[in-house]
Amino acid sequence: MSFSSLLPRSLTLPSPSPRSLPPSHFLHSSTLHSKSKLNNLKSLSLSLSRSNSKPSYLPIHCSTSSSSQTQPSSSSTSFPTKPPHQVTVLITGATGYIGRVVVRELVKRGHRVVAVARERSGIRGRDSRDDTLRCLSGATVCFSDVTDPDSLSRDLASLAVAGISHIDAAVCCLASRNGGIKDSWNIDYEATKNTLTAARQNGANHFVLLSAICVQKPLLEFQRAKLKFEAELQATSEADPSFTYSIVRPTAFFKSLGGQVEIVKDGKPYVMFGDGKLCACKPISEEDLASFIADCVMDEDKSCKILPIGGPGKALTPLEQGQLLFQILGKEPKFLKVPIEIMDFAIGIFDFLAKIFPGLEDAAEFGRIGRYYAAESMLVWDPATGEYSADKTPSYGKDTLEDFFAKVIRQGMAGQELGEQTIF
C-alpha cells in the first residue's frame, strides 16, 4: 500500500557567471547537422500535427530573493534577434500537466515547436498516439524515448525530412510520474540530461528547465536528482559562454490543492495537518506557469538565472485554503486537524520494513514526500532569517486559487489529476 493513499489529496502537496558573451541561441541561422541523414527515414517516428522550527540548512546554488537569486546577464546585444516564428523550440515532457500547456503557449506565440512524446503517454499511459497528436496540435510531434539517448538523437535527426534540422532552444518539463527513487533518477536526472545532450547536438544554445522550488531544501530523491541536473546545466553554461539556461522553480500547482474541493462540497470536513499553518504556498495555474516558461525562451532577462515563481496574490496556508473553500461554498467551516506525528510514525514503519523488504523503499519515499509537502512551505527560503519568505517569492500571472476552486466546484477535477501515486 502506498503511504500516499493515506493522505488527503490536498495535503500531499503544499497547501501547503555572468555571461561574458551575449546569449547566442538566436544569433545563428539554422545549422544543418550531419546527423540529419536520409537513411534515418526508415526509423522515422515522426508525426506532423496541424490540427515552524528554523532549519539550519541553506538553499543550494543560489541566493533567495528574486533580485539576488540570479546571476546578472551582461549581454549588451538584443536577445533574441530572430522573430518567434523562426525560433524552433524542442520540448520534452510535452504530455505532462505543465508540458502540454507549454506546448500550446509556444505554438500560440508562433514558435516552431518540436514536442517529444511516448507512443502511450499521460497518466499510466492512458493516451494513444492519436490522443497525443490531438493534444499537441500545432506542434511537430516526435515519438521517441527520452530515456534512450541514441533513440532520441536518431529520432530528432529524422526530423530533417520535415524541414527541422536545427533547434534554437529546448524546454524540459520531464518529471517522474510517481516520484519513486529509481524513476526520479531515470527521469529527473538521466532523461533530462539526454534532452540537454540531444538539444545541443541539434544546435540549441538555450535550455529552459522546469524544476521545483522545493529543491532549495533537498530531502527527497527527486529533489536530489533535479539538483544534480541543475548543477550540470549551470556548469555547461559556465564552460560554454554561448550556451544559456533558465531554471524555473515554481511553487505549488493548482492540481495539488484541489483534491478536497469535492469532498468539502459533499459536506465533509477539510482535513489539514497540525493547526493548518505548518506551511504556505503561492499556487500557480498551469496556464500562468506555461506563460512564464514560454517567456524564458525569448527573454534575455531570464537568462542564466534560477527563477522561483508563484502565482498572484498572497501566500496561503492550508487553513486559509480551507477557509476560502468554505467561503466560496457558503458553508460553515469544518476542519479535521491531523497530528503531523502520524506521518512520522507511518514513515518509520515503512523505513523499517524497507530494510527487510527493499521493494518497499518507494513506499517509504512516498511517505517522506507526503510529509515534506505537509510541513514545508513552497516559498523562497531566506537564509538571513532562516524562514520561508512570501515576500521574496515572486508572483506571476492572473489566475487565482479562488477562481480555480470555483471552477472545480462547477466542473470537477477533470484535467487536474495527480500522477501515479497521487502525490504530484
Ligand SMILES: NC(=O)c1ccc[n+]([C@@H]2O[C@H](COP(=O)([O-])OP(=O)(O)OC[C@H]3O[C@@H](n4cnc5c(N)ncnc54)[C@H](OP(=O)(O)O)[C@@H]3O)[C@@H](O)[C@H]2O)c1
Ligand atoms: N505538483 C506541484 O505542485 C509542483 C510544484 C512545483 C514543481 N513541480 C514540479 O513540476 C514538474 C512537472 O510536473 P507535471 O505535473 O507537469 O508532471 P507530469 O504531469 O507528471 O508530467 C511528466 C512528464 O514527463 C514525462 N515522463 C515521465 N516519465 C517518463 C518516461 N519514463 N519516459 C518518457 N517520458 C516520461 C511524461 O510523459 P508521459 O505522458 O508519456 O508519461 C510527462 O510528459 C515536476 O518536476 C514537479 O516536481 C510540481
